[in-house]
Amino acid sequence: MLTVKEAIEQRRSVRKFRPDPVPDECITALLDAARLAPSGCNAQPWRFNIVKDGDAKSKLALAAYDQSFMAKAPVVVVCCADIKGYMEGTVSGIQDLGKIGAVKDRIVKILLDRSEQMESQMKVTSTEQLGGRIAFNVAIAIEHVVLRALDFGLGSCWVRLIDTQMIKDIFGWDDNIYVVALLPIGYPDELPKPRKRLGIEDIVII
């Protein structure tokens, strides 16, 4: 098992995979890592569809502007936000936070007011806009999956260059689902070099 530091340092975006299947126990462990991620008000809006079928993977690759490497991954995880689930999870999450005393009553009230505002905005705001606001919660869960995958020798690559409507049409999903990213996963068949990064001095704002 890697330390968090090792996983962070060793992770690369992998775009070439061996054909070996990923055991179901690994997939379960990755989903377990996802569900433990933090989220605003503990709303947990992430939802995942695990795709192993070759035809569906090819369709997903096309929906990612023909990023064909994806179709060769043994598994593609479609990472989504559930908009109604977010609203429901937010309200119960806020109440829980208040009950355990993690936030003051005043903050509970502000959060509940905001959630009410968002609920009324839902009627007039597009899924893409709402989904975009919720997506960063899902992104945290996705990165949990990405890092945990290294414990099993698995590699992955975030894929966000996607036609979200095309993906929803593949599965027949309605507007309640916002597709955040695709995550092809498998045993790496390449060892990508580390990509350039900004230095600490470049990312600190004075």
Ligand SMILES: Cc1cc2nc3c(=O)[nH]c(=O)nc-3n(C[C@H](O)[C@H](O)[C@H](O)COP(=O)(O)O)c2cc1C
């Ligand atoms: C939000 C996000 C979207 C990305 N979308 C794509 C994508 O559509 N296709 C792709 O090949 N890589 C994609 N990547 C991978 C990046 O290109 C990669 O993380 C970056 O070049 C740094 O390389 P590294 O991950 O190996 O450190 C994406 C990464 C992130 C975080």
